[in-house]
Amino acid sequence: MRDISKTSYAWRIAATVLGIGLLLNGSLRMSDDVWPFGPLSQYAFSPAKDTTIVITRVEGLLADGNRIDLPLRVETAGISRAEIEARIPQITADPSLLRSVANGWTSRHRGEPALIRLWLVQDQTRLVDGRVGPTRLVELSTWELPA
Amino acid sequence: MRILRSVGSWFMPVVPDSRVAILRTVLYLFVIIDIHLFVRDPIPLSRHPELYQPLMIERLLQLPPPSVPLTITLYLILMIGCLLAASNVFPRLAGGVVAAAFTWWTAIGMSYGKVDHDHLALVVALSVLPTVGVIADRWRSTDRSRQAGWALKCIQISVVFTYFLSALTKIRSGGWSITSWPESSILLWAIVRRPHGLGQFLVPYPELLQLMQWLSFTAELTAVVVLWLRGRALLAAAVFWMGFHVFTLAMLYIHFAPTAICWLAFAPLERFGPWLRRVKASRGQRAGRRPAGHAVSVLRDHPVDSGG
Numbered sequence: 038m039r040d041i042s043k044t045s046y047a048w049r050i051a052a053t054v055l056g057i058g059l060l061l062n063g064s065l066r067m068s069d070d071v072w073p074f075g076p077l078s079q080y081a082f083s084p085a086k087d088t089t090i091v092i093t094r095v096e097g098l099l100a101d102g103n104r105i106d107l108p109l110r111v112e113t114a115g116i117s118r119a120e121i122e123a124r125i126p127q128i129t130a131d132p133s134l135l136r137s138v139a140n141g142w143t144s145r146h147r148g149e150p151a152l153i154r155l156w157l158v159q160d161q162t163r164l165v166d167g168r169v170g171p172t173r174l175v176e177l178s179t180w181e182l183p184a
Numbered sequence: 185m186r187i188l189r190s191v192g193s194w195f196m197p198v199v200p201d202s203r204v205a206i207l208r209t210v211l212y213l214f215v216i217i218d219i220h221l222f223v224r225d226p227i228p229l230s231r232h233p234e235l236y237q238p239l240m241i242e243r244l245l246q247l248p249p250p251s252v253p254l255t256i257t258l259y260l261i262l263m264i265g266c267l268l269a270a271s272n273v274f275p276r277l278a279g280g281v282v283a284a285a286f287t288w289w290t291a292i293g294m295s296y297g298k299v300d301h302d303h304l305a306l307v308v309a310l311s312v313l314p315t316v317g318v319i320a321d322r323w324r325s326t327d328r329s330r331q332a333g334w335a336l337k338c339i340q341i342s343v344v345f346t347y348f349l350s351a352l353t354k355i356r357s358g359g360w361s362i363t364s365w366p367e368s369s370i371l372l373w374a375i376v377r378r379p380h381g382l383g384q385f386l387v388p389y390p391e392l393l394q395l396m397q398w399l400s401f402t403a404e405l406t407a408v409v410v411l412w413l414r415g416r417a418l419l420a421a422a423v424f425w426m427g428f429h430v431f432t433l434a435m436l437y438i439h440f441a442p443t444a445i446c447w448l449a450f451a452p453l454e455r456f457g458p459w460l461r462r463v464k465a466s467r468g469q470r471a472g473r474r475p476a477g478h479a480v481s482v483l484r485d486h487p488v489d490s491g492g
Contacts (some may be wrong), residue, residue, distance in 0.1 A: 038331035040199055046192065046310060049315075049334045053195055056308070057341070064349040065356060068301040070240045072291065073308075076357075077301040077350035083358045083368035092375045111225040115231060116296070123297025124235065137232055162376055167369050167390045 043086035086167040090150050093122045095138050098170075107155070114141035121157075125177065128157055132180035139182060142147040155180045197333035200454040202327040205314045205330040205446055207271050207339075208279070209323070212270035214445050215286055219262055222441065223293040223303070230255040235296050242291055250292045250417035261285045268376075269313075272322040279314030284312055301350070302439075305312055305446035307487075308342035309335075323457045339449035340411060346443050347407035347425075354401065366397040374436050400428065422447055 063074035084090070095107045095114075109118040115119060116137050122129070128134045135155045157178040163170040228252035229235070239247070248254065268278035287310070290303055309482050312335040319325050319332075358364030371393040375383035386393055403424070410421045426444060432441045 039201070039327055039331065041196070045331070046196070050192060050195060053334075053338065053341075056338070057345075060304075060342075060345055060349060061352075064352045068296075072239050072241065072294050072299050073287070073304055074355040075299065075301075076302070077346060077351050078299075078357065079301050079350075080370055080374055081350060081353040081357050081365070082370070083354075084370055086369055088369060088373065090373050094375055101255045111228050114215045115234065116229070117225065119298035120229075120235065120296045134234065137235075139234065154404040162371065164369055167372070169372070169387055 052143065059114045062143055082084065084164075086164055088164050090162040090164065092162075093125065094116060094158050094160065095121065095135060096156045096158055097152045098154040098156075103150070107138050109138065113145060116141075125157070129178045132157070132178045135178075135180050152182055154182065190340065190347055193330075195334060196330040197337065198328050198330055198331040199336055201316070201319045201321055201327045201329055201332045202321075202440065202454040202457060203452070204335055205319045205322045206274065206453040206456055207309075208272055209270045210448060211306070211445065212266040212279075212282060214442070215266050215282065215306075215310070216263065216307070216440060219259065219286075219289065222439075225292050225296075226250065226292040227252065227255045227259065229296050230291065232257040232296070237295055237297065239295055239299075242289075242295065247288065247291075255289075255292065258285050258289050262289060272319060275316070275318060276314045279310070281313050283307075283310040283314060294325055300339055301346070303442050304346050305339060305342040306442040309339045309446055309449070312338045336449045339446050343443060343446050343449065344410050345425070346406045346440075351401060351404035351407075354404075366401045367394065368397070369393075371397055371435075374438075375390055378436050378438070379436070381433075381435050381437045386435070403428065418450060422450060 059074040063071050064076045067075055069075045069078065075095055093109075095109060097107045098104050108114060109116065109121055111117050114137060121138075124134065132155070135157065139152050139155055156176050157180075159175045159177060160172055161175055162172040191215045230252050233249055233251070236249050238247070241247075259399040262282060265278050265285060268274055269282050287307055290307065292474070294300060316329070316335050320327065354365035355362060369390065371383070371386065372390055375381075375387055375393075406426075410418065413421055425447065429440050429444050
């Protein structure tokens, strides 16, 4: 068996206590900002039985008049749906933040008609007594691409 | 004093070094998979400086904002560092560099609005694995140490805390109520938002979804017990949690692979090397060849008691 010095022993105990303390503190008191010690808050909230479930999407109008759903994945748009959702207030204040989605799509579809306009939209599905109810489409923001 | 000593030896059991040597290989190779499949967005995200919102760790350490050259450099450092550390070469230096680079890389991935929570155990594992130091003979080591025991214990604690703390967070976010999360419509909400998995077939049965919420919440809240399980009971717990991850993957397309891989910290990995050599030796014999030259070492490397 390998030896372990008193110092080695002591700092390990101290590090363990500190780590557990930071984790408990993060979960009980802090926000995501203190990652990796933040609360494990994915799917940790409690939606009510009459809540409205929202899916955020970006739609685009092409020069040929077609309206299409623009993918919100890192590979295609450079940014994911979750990151768009986290920034809805900024995007409604400054819709040109949707530029990265447009650029991502355009750079992968060079041969196709140009994008003219983008919409930030949401599918809002209402729950009724814990069961899935009706869905409606809501437009949050519009951005005209510079010609 | 005796209590202190027994608490100390609980945190630092004597464990075969080869267990850590094997876990290093697996986890550092996993990091290479991780940066390509899971936290794969730092390079594309670094093209959008306008969306960067540094986390506290990045502000405290005054890390420069991500740029494409920076994220590509981190990527290259991770690739080289992981290959060295996976071979147990320069375990302190390569392991330390990987721990810092991967923590930064993952922090960048979480600095554009969405923070994931499946990397806690892996980040902890990468931070503690280098502290075990050089393991002579690596996978074949027959040495044992408290250093190895402490590293494994830290990883084990962070695995079960991933579940336990998520239960605490559910209690907290429900206004410090035990029943609000399990009685809520969370699974239905998750399925409607991610309508690709098998979960969509359960949409007509909200009562069943709520029962699943109670089951998973209870399991999470009591997950710390796993730290005191041994033998078959530990195996049963591991199988349960692997089943849980397979289930959430099938239902919602949510995987917790970085947590799942860290369950290996509970496994008697030191038996893998001797087993592999036995299999090879018996294959060699069956093929009519003389037993391979390392047949002797099979005897010498007879499985050490998992102990600890």
